[in-house]
Amino acid sequence: MPPWGAALALILAVLALLGLLGPRLRGPWGRAVGERTLPGAQDRDDEEADGGGPADQFSDGSEPLPGGCSLVCKPSALAQCLLRALRRSAVLEPGPRSWLSGPHVQTLCHFILPVVPGPELAREYLQLADDGLVALDWVVGPCVRGRRITSAGGLPAVLLVIPNAWGRLTRNVLRPRLLRPGAAGLYYPVIFHRRGHHGCPLVSPRLQPFGDPSDLKEAVTYIRFRHPAAPLFAVSEGSGSALLLSYLGECGSSSYVTGAACISPVLRCREWFETGLPWPYERGFLLHQKITLSRYATALEDTVDTSRLFRSRSLREFEEALFCHTKSFPISWDTYWDRNDPLRDVDEAAVPVLCICSADDPVCGPPDHTLTTELFHSNPYFFLLLSRHGGHCGFLRQEPLPAWSHEVILESFRALTEFFRMEERMKGLSRHRASFLGSRRRGGALQRREVSSSSNLEEIFSWKRSYTR
Numbered sequence: 001m002p003p004w005g006a007a008l009a010l011i012l013a014v015l016a017l018l019g020l021l022g023p024r025l026r027g028p029w030g031r032a033v034g035e036r037t038l039p040g041a042q043d044r045d046d047e048e049a050d051g052g053g054p055a056d057q058f059s060d061g062s063e064p065l066p067g068g069c070s071l072v073c074k075p076s077a078l079a080q081c082l083l084r085a086l087r088r089s090a091v092l093e094p095g096p097r098s099w100l101s102g103p104h105v106q107t108l109c110h111f112i113l114p115v116v117p118g119p120e121l122a123r124e125y126l127q128l129a130d131d132g133l134v135a136l137d138w139v140v141g142p143c144v145r146g147r148r149i150t151s152a153g154g155l156p157a158v159l160l161v162i163p164n165a166w167g168r169l170t171r172n173v174l175r176p177r178l179l180r181p182g183a184a185g186l187y188y189p190v191i192f193h194r195r196g197h198h199g200c201p202l203v204s205p206r207l208q209p210f211g212d213p214s215d216l217k218e219a220v221t222y223i224r225f226r227h228p229a230a231p232l233f234a235v236s237e238g239s240g241s242a243l244l245l246s247y248l249g250e251c252g253s254s255s256y257v258t259g260a261a262c263i264s265p266v267l268r269c270r271e272w273f274e275t276g277l278p279w280p281y282e283r284g285f286l287l288h289q290k291i292t293l294s295r296y297a298t299a300l301e302d303t304v305d306t307s308r309l310f311r312s313r314s315l316r317e318f319e320e321a322l323f324c325h326t327k328s329f330p331i332s333w334d335t336y337w338d339r340n341d342p343l344r345d346v347d348e349a350a351v352p353v354l355c356i357c358s359a360d361d362p363v364c365g366p367p368d369h370t371l372t373t374e375l376f377h378s379n380p381y382f383f384l385l386l387s388r389h390g391g392h393c394g395f396l397r398q399e400p401l402p403a404w405s406h407e408v409i410l411e412s413f414r415a416l417t418e419f420f421r422m423e424e425r426m427k428g429l430s431r432h433r434a435s436f437l438g439s440r441r442r443g444g445a446l447q448r449r450e451v452s453s454s455s456n457l458e459e460i461f462s463w464k465r466s467y468t469r
Contacts, residue, residue: 195207258417271370361392
């Protein structure tokens with residue numbers, strides 16, 4: 001544990017105690033982002049036990065799943081494939097309620113409890129176009145035998161893991177189940193670390209803004225260069241989803257990613273900063289950022305007002321001091337979010353994205369205030385798996401079982417791979433049929449020259465199928 005780790009662990013332990021005390025200490029500071037006090041809120045647990053609760057607000061257009069979960073999406077062939085895979089899964093089956101069911105405990109366990117042993121990592125530093133550095137941690141062990149995700153050619157897949165916006169790796173990500181090479185469902189895992197995060201040196205006085213995917217683009221291009229024929233899947237946690245969604249939106253159909261998943265994503269990021277988190281989480285995340293950047297205070301003095309930066313009392317003040325009130329190119333708060341809102345180009349995304357969220361998330365807040373339901377109802381590439389319990393990036397089960405969210409991600413990636421493989425097979429058969437019919441009709445083409453162009457187009461493209469149909 002680093003020297004400052006004891007202080008951070010103490011704060012998180014106090015937060016865990018507050019979470020265990022529950023509603024008795026609940027006040028204005030204890031409400032989640034955007035949460036309102038509703039009549040009869042004290043009977044919420046009773047309603048959930050009877051089958052009601054926050055998740056019911058998304059019942060329109062959603063499909064029920066085991067364990068009180070639901071899948072919110074636009075109807076399509078891909079949605080039906082994913083729905084069948086989730087309904088067959090034993091991971092979502094409800095288990096006995098325990099002390100792990102509390103949202104604060106779910107959230108804090110993966111921040112406080114250590115992972116022993118952790119994965120074996122081999123680090124690579126990637127020099128960017130502006131001479132900055134990002135780090136790629138390739139997981140090289142421990143290796144086990146298991147089922148792998150492979151492409152049609154039999155090549156193993158690459159899994160790109162993106163930590164949260166402050167470089168914090170959770171216990172769930174470090175669990176061997178997700179990052180073990182050759183484990184069930186994943187192979188060649190690699191963790192992306194931003195500039196100055198997780199031991200990556202800050203060689204230029206520039207940090208990566210909240211939703212700027214330029215560094216991630218170069219990293220993905222390098223991964224593609226190393227594994228040109230392997231499918232690439234991406235997973236993000238918490239606020240790290242802003243980076244992944246920005247990348248998918250900007251790249252659109254040219255993205256190298258085959259499928260993506262976001263665990264407890266922050267979708268309405270500007271409102272998330274402006275409203276603020278419950279104060280223990282706000283202070284804990286703010287302290288973590290200040291400690292991380294304190295080692296680069298001298299290097300940042302020429303571009304950032306460091307005294308204002310380290311005196312900030314909220315995440316918004318910290319973000320504004322770091323990226324808006326710079327000495328060289330100051331910008332407004334509105335301009336900053338025009339450039340960094342992760343949903344600014346979401347309509348251009350052309351990759352299936354599974355978002356796993358919890359109705360009791362104490363960091364993101366209640367789903368009716370923080371989730372953009374119209375995105376999942378109208379966009380065929382986005383799927384929302386909403387559960388009643390799980391906290392923020394928690395989704396824990398009884399030890400030694402891993403978090404069920406990661407198990408669902410592995411199964412969804414397997415379902416995507418099989419679906420794409422079947423689609424390619426169907427398209428191949430359609431091409432063969434079109435070629436065969438074309439050769440038969442070629443002999444009588446001279447007798448039927450006067451055919452409208454529209455009918456030709458319909459004949460040529462009638463076989464084509466889209467997995468978002």
